[in-house]
Amino acid sequence: MAVPEQQREEVVSRPVDLAEAVELLTAARQVVLLAHINPDADALGSALALGLALHRRGAHVQVSFGAPERPAESLRDLDVAGLVVPAHRVVHVPELLVVLDTGSVDRLGPLADRAAAAGTTLVIDHHxxxxxxxxxxxxxxxxxxxxxxxxxxxxxxxxxxxxxxARCLYAGLVTDTRNFRAASPDTHAMAARLLVAGVDAEAVTRPLLDTHPFAWLSMLSAVLATATLEVDEARGLGLVHALVRRDLVDGGRQEEVESVIDVLRTTAEAEVAVVLKQVGECRWTVSLRSKGRIDVAAAASALGGGGHRAAAGFTVDGDAPAILDRLRRALADAPLLG
Known part of the structure; x- marks a missing residue:
């Protein structure tokens, strides 16, 4: 049941622990689980894994995200129970809304209004x-x-x-830990548990990290031709950046565009890698990666975004040179990490 308008204005967001989160989840009979726009394997895999459990408990479950209309091709096989619905079919006033892997409400895109309308909104996130x-x-x-x-x-x-x-969870682990290079011993143990449950690591990982259509090569060539190395930026630790023009964004699969940053971050002379992706006439989504010495989440937050210390992003309007100038200043003020 939705919270009455006069009561909703008085609701204050508060943190909950594991037990309280479980109580909210198990009490609900109707649940909408949302990932952020352009969901990656951690966002959608987490939503589907939790959605499967709630579905089996008898709850009516929908899993969705604001954009694009369908999940990335490499993620579609995770939805074995048909829980994913397009954004326009999402219940307008959910009993329980669960938002996963999403650092701020604006990252829900056109589904952000569900967070205000829901009877209860539970955010589950590690950012x-x-x-x-x-x-x-x-x-x-x-x-x-x-x-x-x-x-x-x-x-x-x-x-x-x-x-x-297990396949949904493994997909999230393998992508967000960069193929377990940034995983703790406990997370490696979790992965082993998922493998024991039957996950074929190669079959899950290959489409996520190691498979691209032939057209990706020409797209990558065009993007890397714009790459610029600035060895004195990012607090003197080096910055490399590249642009993905709108025609390349519109013409490629989401996972191909998002994979560019992983190529750029291999630059030995740069601590920070940045890719600007043009998603509108003057609108850009910007991905940042560091090798662990600069907190790029702090830089992204200064520009209206967020993320992790080593992986972050933001969306901004303007022209690319001006955005890069703002980003250079933000990186100059970003904390150094031990």
Whole structure:
């Protein structure tokens, strides 16, 4: 049931622990789970894993995201129960709205209004920059992926982690830990548990990280031709950046465009890699990666975005040279990490 308007204005977002989050999840009979726009494997995999558990408990479940209309091709096989619905079919006033892997309400895009309308909104996230929106939020910046938190929730709920659930969680782990290079011993142990449940690591990982159509090569060539190295920027540790023009964004699959940053970040002379992707006439989404010495989440937050210390982003209007100037200043003020 939706919260009456006069009461909703008085609701204050508050943090909850694992037990309280489980209580909210298990009490609801109708649940909408939302990932951020352009969901990656951690966002959508986490939503689907938790959605499967709630569906099996008898709840009416929808999983969705604001854009694009369908999940990335590499993620579609994760939805074995048909829980994903397009944004226009999402219930307008959910009993319980669960927002996963999303640092701020604007990252829900056209579905942001559901957070205000829902009877209860529970945010589950591991981004240090999470703004603590919703009526309740369960945020753990120590978790390498939201999938880590969801596995803890499933265990606390007594839910089965069978193969379909394990595949969703493994997809989130492998992508957000950069193929387990940034994973703790506990997260490696979680991965081993998912493998025991039957996950084929190669079959899950290949489409996410190692598969591109031939057209990706020409797109990548055009983007890398714009790459610029500035060795004195990013607090003297080096900055490399490139532009993805709108025609390349519109003409390529989402996962191909998002993969450019992983190529750029291999530049030995640069601590920070940045890709500007043109998504409108004067609108850009900007991805930032660091090798661990500069907090790029702080730089992204200064420009209206957020993320992790080593991986962050923001969306901004303007022209590319002006955006880069603002970004250089933000990186100059970003904290150095131990």
């Amino acid at each position: 240090v920059s999470n703004s603590g929106f919703g009526t309740h939020y369960y945020v753990d910046p120590r978790a390498e992926a939201t999938a880590v938190m969801v596995l803890h929730l499933l265990d606390a709920m007594g839910a089965s982690v069978d193969l379909p659930t």
